[in-house]
Amino acid sequence: MLEIRPSVAAQDIVCAEVAAPPCAVVVFGASGDLVRRKLLVGLAQIFQRGLLSEEFYLLGCGRKKLSDQDFRQIAKGAMQENADDISLKAISPFVNKLYYVSGDYSDASFYSDIRTKLAELNKKHKVGPPLADTIFYLAVPAFLYGTIIEQLASAGLSCTGESDSKQRIRLVVEKPFGRDLKSAAQLNGIIRQCFDESQIYRIDHYLGKETVQNILMFRFANTIFEPVWNRNYIDSVQVTVAETLGVEHRASYYDKTGALRDMFQNHMLQMLALVAMEPPISFEADHVRDEKIKLLRSIRPFKLDELDSFIVRGQYGPGVIDGEEVVGYRQEPGINAQSNTETFVAAKLFIDNWRWKGVPFYLRTGKRLASKDTEIAITFKKVPHSMFISIGLDDIPPNVLALQIQPEEGISLGFQAKRPGSKVCMGTLNMSFSYKSVFGVDVPEAYQRLLLDCMAGDQTLFTRFDGVEVAWRLLTPVLEAWQNDDSVPYEYPAGGCSFPRADRLIESDGRRWRKIGELG
Numbered sequence: 156m157l158e159i160r161p162s163v164a165a166q167d168i169v170c171a172e173v174a175a176p177p178c179a180v181v182v183f184g185a186s187g188d189l190v191r192r193k194l195l196v197g198l199a200q201i202f203q204r205g206l207l208s209e210e211f212y213l214l215g216c217g218r219k220k221l222s223d224q225d226f227r228q229i230a231k232g233a234m235q236e237n238a239d240d241i242s243l244k245a246i247s248p249f250v251n252k253l254y255y256v257s258g259d260y261s262d263a264s265f266y267s268d269i270r271t272k273l274a275e276l277n278k279k280h281k282v283g284p285p286l287a288d289t290i291f292y293l294a295v296p297a298f299l300y301g302t303i304i305e306q307l308a309s310a311g312l313s314c315t316g317e318s319d320s321k322q323r324i325r326l327v328v329e330k331p332f333g334r335d336l337k338s339a340a341q342l343n344g345i346i347r348q349c350f351d352e353s354q355i356y357r358i359d360h361y362l363g364k365e366t367v368q369n370i371l372m373f374r375f376a377n378t379i380f381e382p383v384w385n386r387n388y389i390d391s392v393q394v395t396v397a398e399t400l401g402v403e404h405r406a407s408y409y410d411k412t413g414a415l416r417d418m419f420q421n422h423m424l425q426m427l428a429l430v431a432m433e434p435p436i437s438f439e440a441d442h443v444r445d446e447k448i449k450l451l452r453s454i455r456p457f458k459l460d461e462l463d464s465f466i467v468r469g470q471y472g473p474g475v476i477d478g479e480e481v482v483g484y485r486q487e488p489g490i491n492a493q494s495n496t497e498t499f500v501a502a503k504l505f506i507d508n509w510r511w512k513g514v515p516f517y518l519r520t521g522k523r524l525a526s527k528d529t530e531i532a533i534t535f536k537k538v539p540h541s542m543f544i545s546i547g548l549d550d551i552p553p554n555v556l557a558l559q560i561q562p563e564e565g566i567s568l569g570f571q572a573k574r575p576g577s578k579v580c581m582g583t584l585n586m587s588f589s590y591k592s593v594f595g596v597d598v599p600e601a602y603q604r605l606l607l608d609c610m611a612g613d614q615t616l617f618t619r620f621d622g623v624e625v626a627w628r629l630l631t632p633v634l635e636a637w638q639n640d641d642s643v644p645y646e647y648p649a650g651g652c653s654f655p656r657a658d659r660l661i662e663s664d665g666r667r668w669r670k671i672g673e674l675g
Contacts, residue, residue, distance in 0.1 A: 175201065175610035177210030177281070178288040179273060183303055184295035185215025185226065185255060188404075189329070191233040193360075194294065195253075196241070197602035199234050203245040206607060212280045214272060215255040216265075226255035252280070260295070260302050266310035286312065290609060292327040296408075300328065301345045308349035327356045327609055330421050331412065332618075335634060336627040343620050352620065356609050361422040362616040363601030365590055366564040370429040370531075371443070373558075373566070381434070383535070385510045390553060390666075393532045394426055396520040396561075397671045399476055400527075401649070402498075406489030413496045415468070415630060415637075418520040424451060424626050425618070426560075427516060430531055431506055440614040444622060451625045455505040459636050466633060467645065467656050469499035471523040474649030481523065481649045497637075497644045498522040501657040503664075517661050517668070523649035525671045529561035532669055552583055565589040 180198070182190055201207045215226050227250040234241050256272050258265025270286075277283060291307060293300055304326070307313050313324060326346070333339025346355060361367055374381055383389070396418055402409045409417065428447040435442040457465055472483035485492050499521030506516065535554040555569040567587040608616055647654035652671040661668055 173607075173611050174206045175208050175211070175607055176288060177208045177283060178290060178610050179211070179277060179280075179282050180213045180290045180292060180610075181216060181269065181273070182213060182292045182294055183216045183260070183299075184293070185217045186219045186221065186229065187217070187294055189294045190215070191229065192237050193600075193602045194292070194606070195230045195233050196237045197600060197606050199230075199241050199245065199249045200600070200603050201607055202249045203241055207249075210281045210283075212252045212254065212276050212282070214269070214276065215253065216269060217255075217257060218259060220257045221255045223254050227251070227253050260299055260306070263306060263309060266306045266312060270310055270312060286324060288323050290325045290327060294329060297329075297331055297333075297342075300342060304346055304349050313349045313354075324350075325354050325356055325609060325612070326350050327358055329358055331416060332357055332421075332623050333627060334412075334416060336624065336631040339623055339627050343623075347620075353614075355617075355620070356614060357618040357620075357623065358605055358609075359421050359425055359616075359618055360601045360605065361560075362425055362618075363604040364560050364564065365599070365604075366558050366560045366566070367426060367429065368604070368616070369566070370426075370558065371438075375434055386512055386514050388535055389514055390534045390536045391514060391664075392427075392430060392516045392534070393530075393669055394423055394430075394516070394518045395528060395530050395532070395669065395671065396422060397524040397526065397528045397652075398520075398522050399524060401471070401481065401484070401523050402487050402490065406487055410490050410494055410496050413468075414498055414500045414520055414522070415634060419500055419502070419518070420626050420630050421618070423518050423520060424629075426531060427504070427518065428622075430533070431511055431516070433510070438615070440617075441619075443615050444619045448619070448622045448625060450506065450508075451622060451629070453506045453508040453511075454629055455507050456629060457633055459632060462633065462636055463656075465504075465660075466500065466502040467660060468497035468637065469501075469521065469647045469654050469657060470494075470496065470644040471498050471521070471649045472646040474523065474651060476523060476650045483646075483649065484523075495637075495643050499524075499644075499647060499654075499657070501653075501660050503660055515664060515666075517666075519653075519657065519668070521647075525650055525652050527562050528671050529559075530669070531558040531560070532556070533558075534666075563589060563591060565591075 182194060184190060198207065198213065215221075221229070230250050230253055231246055234246055254272070254276060256265075256268055258268060273286060273289065277287065282288060289312075291312070293303060295303065304313075313326075328346070333342050374384060425447070428450045432446040432450040435446045470484050473486070474481060474483075484490060484496070484498050485494055490496075499519070501517070501519040504516040504518065506512075506514070533556040535556070537553045538551055551571055552569075554571075557567045557569075559565045559567065565588050567585045569583050569585050572582070572584045605616060608614075645654050645656045647657075653668060658668065
């Protein structure tokens, strides 16, 4: 395997990392799992990199009664457990910027206490006037979004009245953003009564991954790829998100959600949009998001009378993962024994525009699969004529460009070349690029990128509501059809890679899935 190592000059050509300005981060659900595993760790890593302003603090808000010191001890434990790259020297000054206030999310006095605390802390940490550059982060179950947002507005915490306040006060919303088109529109209606779209940051952590971001650089900063990035040269595209984990501690959430809502509506379609969108006129947030939304609108709707020919669902049964026997989905603790919730979805999509007409996009995601792999694979068309047919080389494998997102981020390109030996000795070589091996450092976790962008006021990697809406418009009919269908998802064994019906989705076109566990 060939390895790409860029020159020093190439590495140093542009590095436009912007440090966060002074700001306050207010986190609702501060004692929860997401805050411990991702947000506190991500902010501490940004602090250690010297990209967090000295005029920064975080106010945790939750129903659990904790003192500032209790919250700081939780933060220390979270960093020691989830991030071994954070030095002890960095932990103490960071946790000293953490505070906590408790109350009931539906109680107006709770938000009055928050406002009072913000005024006090802004003065102490020299952030600026009250509510200047404040980020409200909703790390709570989705059913609480409406309550918290309305209470923030009632307490005067969604807008200061200053001319630029809409840009300075921001709201971060975790997925899921609704359960279908109707609920997403209802939630957006509540938010838009209190916040402007320019203030709203709908977070999708997949968009913070280095290789996902690199799709834009790869396509639009290199002239050798964009001319062949179309139906004339590309045969098909596969997007795979495979997990070895089952539902773990998320049983109550997952059984009401399923793979289509949990992965397809957001992560999968967002990656598809980046791969297939037209070039934006600039790297500004709305220009990039405009093109993504145009692409999503171009996806051909599913024909409900032919649904099984274009999208199928599966559910894992008992099997073996890493040499250990595991139970099936319906035997998992907290799961209904008759549950029809899908844990695997495979789909064939077509994009009805000039660039992609007739090119199939195959998407699949599943739990309890053979290995953890996230990959976008672009398969180019085969050579139109083999000059080596007389010696048996009439079927030359196509070139495949693979963008590896998990477990290690990188890019590989497969191409045909002569091997040492006889006059005609040909084989496929993979030219690969690994972020870790090339740059010598671990790739920053996705939440670091997204938190830093939010503090800087950059919405490029955050989804806009019309993007959320068009994704739900595509998938809501599928969800309704499955809900009204008496059939159950196809079963596949835990530790497997697929199942026959999902295989037929692609094999009926004369293609095959790339094998999970051997991606890249």
